[in-house]
Amino acid sequence: MTRHTTLTGAGLAVAVTLALAGCAGERASGGDDDADVTPADAWSFVSRPDLTPPIVTVSTADDAASLVRDDMYAFLGPKDLDRGSAMQGAMIVDAEGNPVWIANTGENSAFDLRVQQHQGEPVLTYWVGRSGFHGRGEIVILDDTYSEIGRVTTADPLGPGNADMHETTITPQGTMLLLAYVTAPADLTAVGGPRDGYVLEGHVQEVDIATGEVVFDWASLDEVPVTESVHELPEGGGTRTEPYDYIHLNGVSLDGDGLLVSARNTGTVYRLDRATATVDWRLGGRDSDFTMDADTQFAWQHDAQRRADGTITLFDNQSEADADRSRGLRLALDEEAMTASAVAEYLPPDDRLSATQGNLQELPNGNIVIGWGSQPFYSEFDRDGDLVYDATFTAGTSYRVYASPWTATPATAPDAQLIENGSTASVFASWNGATDVSSWQLVSGADEASAVEIARVPREGFETEIPIPDTGSLGAYVGVRAMDADGDVIGGGSARIAAPEPTPGG
Template sequence: MIPTNQGLAPGEAATRTAAARPAPLPEPPRFEVRRNRPGTAAGVYLTTPQSPHALDAPHGPLILDGDGRPVWFHPVPDGELAADLRVQRYQGRPVLTWWQGTFHDLSHGRGVCHVADERYRIIASVSGSAPADLHEFRLTPRGTALLMQYVPRETDLSAVGGPPSATVLDGVVEEVDVATGETVWRWSSLDHIPVTESDLPYGLLPEPYDYLHLNSVDEDADGDLLVSARYTSAVYKVDRRTGEIVWRLGGRQSSFPLGAGVRFGWQHDATWSAPGVVKVFDNATVDMWPGWESRVAWIRVDAARGETGLVRQFVHPEHLCTTREGAAHELPGGGAVVAWGPTGRMSEFSPDGELLFDAALPPGEWSSYRVYKSPWEGRPEEPPSAFVQDGSVRAVWNGATGVARWRVLAGASAGSLEPVAEAPWDGLDTAVPLPGTARGATHVRVDALDGGGGVVGSSDVVTTEVDGR
């Protein structure tokens, strides 16, 4: 539930008068919903639409309801982007987390990871010993966070046809205490994974040489880490105590034979689905060599027997090819929501792989690296806003969940408001047409109503001429 009138005294909402007409939010990128069938999981979609080629457009973390309508949008400063918005738990409470910063070479980021409470207040920000990369920000039950960094480092590349001294991007994983920002554990890929494992030829892209391209980290039940490296087409189990590689799944030096249907390439988002089962977003392709169909694959890994096998997979009916980015969030019951990277698509599948929900960003360079779906109750600190435009009152309450309808009250003064119109909630910015009888009113307020018709929030009274423009 949302606190009624945000803590105002009884009757106060009816007499508050705003000094000026409120300004609307920048409009977030819109998803076109192409399929929405019964059976989707409960919760909201959490995404971060981004376009490094359209930085003048609004960017930021975005929450959508089950029908693809915006619930919350947090615009970031011009020139910045956001990534990896999700619901996690911190200090026993659900929180929102996301990365925010700048892109470099369209492949990695330099920024900060934020934690926000249910009122959308940022309560912690961490980056570790260097600017945090965009690919991962995972909270642990210990009050710490696992995150990644791309750190330039000089090394010998003669074994891969390069010079004896060249700049390489070291893939670094750090565990950081969220409350203090202190780094409590650090792992360097160059100390444990040689450049000769890379599938990316040296010199194909400008320096620094990104030989590994880490893009996800997950924690194992035994405390070890599961790390995904796109440019070696391998997933690594890392011993937390020593930093050594326990085993490799895939790549040039796989510790196990790859069973039928297991082989993957250029992957993202490798996480544990269940004991002995790894879920991976298999891009199966890369920008330089597009054309292969991408998928989500669940792979059984029996380290004791040295065996692997394909458990199941999800593919999009349109056979989407995701040349970069991409992720899958497994839902309770076995379904999943999937982000298809630069195709601009996001989908939800049933446990048996039926496509239930499908939406698309505007055509062009818009994408969302990841998408999640989780229950979330937002309680904004600020009350709703109202402003008049084109003969309608626009009711805005950024981040509020649990609003079923909007009621508009209008009159000749703040003390003479009467209900004149209602409309169902239709996103964080809902337009409610004014009837002709209210067009001469000079004062307007909106009330947010819950499913039972109770008032859960009220705007200031806006003094404006309602003239139908």
């Protein structure tokens, strides 16, 4: 096994918080109580005062073949229970950590934001709903104008609106892989619980996006007994009101004609036969079908994926009981000898132990992106396994983090705010989600049709300040125009500029 090196000096101190079980997806702050709060350690924008996303700080190795070179974006869903922290929601940031698109989802946490292919086109998908250690909600699909083009959720026998936040994968067949939990009766005497007890039974569904029809359904109690769980039954648990989370499914992905299902609370990856909805084999856990040495053993894992070279990758939250850091892990399986061997591990630059959440993404160039789950970090490793990019953000956690190219022109107009200070003035311009803005043009005139250019400045991050050289040159109409790299106006031209609201108490 290759033990990959880390980036010297890129480590950032972090406090470790261990959750008792499951993914820390608790409802984050939001709503009217937060409307006038600008959190510390968060961005604030003159043109969009409603958006206060977390600040992202990036460490990058010199001359590294990283996100910076590849001109990719990071996709994350920051969330936090602390009302003094940055807002929750879906968020796209560039390689330098600057926000590109910010969606304030309020009390509905946003999970698993990423770019996927649907009907031959790139789309954005993310889960929204009410979440705790598991969730009930639906997956939103947006096109490249950020217009909603669909929603997907569970169907019978689970009923609508019960899609869990842990999985949102679109398949080439136009279906979506979903997870859900159902409170079900179970005999818990073998684990110290009541005979007439209750568990959270894990379900895997594959749903046709166009029709909502269920094309695959699997229920964990049919094949996975409660004795496989490595999660201790809490005192007083196993009742209808406090069902035992014995399996905690947290990921499902395609594996040829089957599916790989990650179960956190059994410490096992299950391969399901897609035709018969039965378990082919178990990797890890108490009843592993594979012989595994110390290097291959994982615990509380997430996001098991079969790769093109036949290996399986996963995010190993803690590989041993006394582990001091989580890791990315790549395993080779011999499915005839039924043995597993470790090919590579991807280590953080510090003691970054993530008790919950997390993912591992393989990029087309062979690089690896890791979202560190309950630790507010994401990283990129090159093909040789060296850490080339590390970023941290100032808001709680992100269930997963992805890196991907993305091009979008919002259906909405740019936002702009005119701020006057005596004889000087500036316009602050932004266009939430636009990826092709190269510069901003300030125009003014008697009306929009007759407006002429007053100034032009390069785009600088999410919001750009445009100084007004002479306020006397302004007419009745003042506007901004977003320009692409060729100097062409994109997105329908100008946006109106409103006068600033009075300062409270001023």
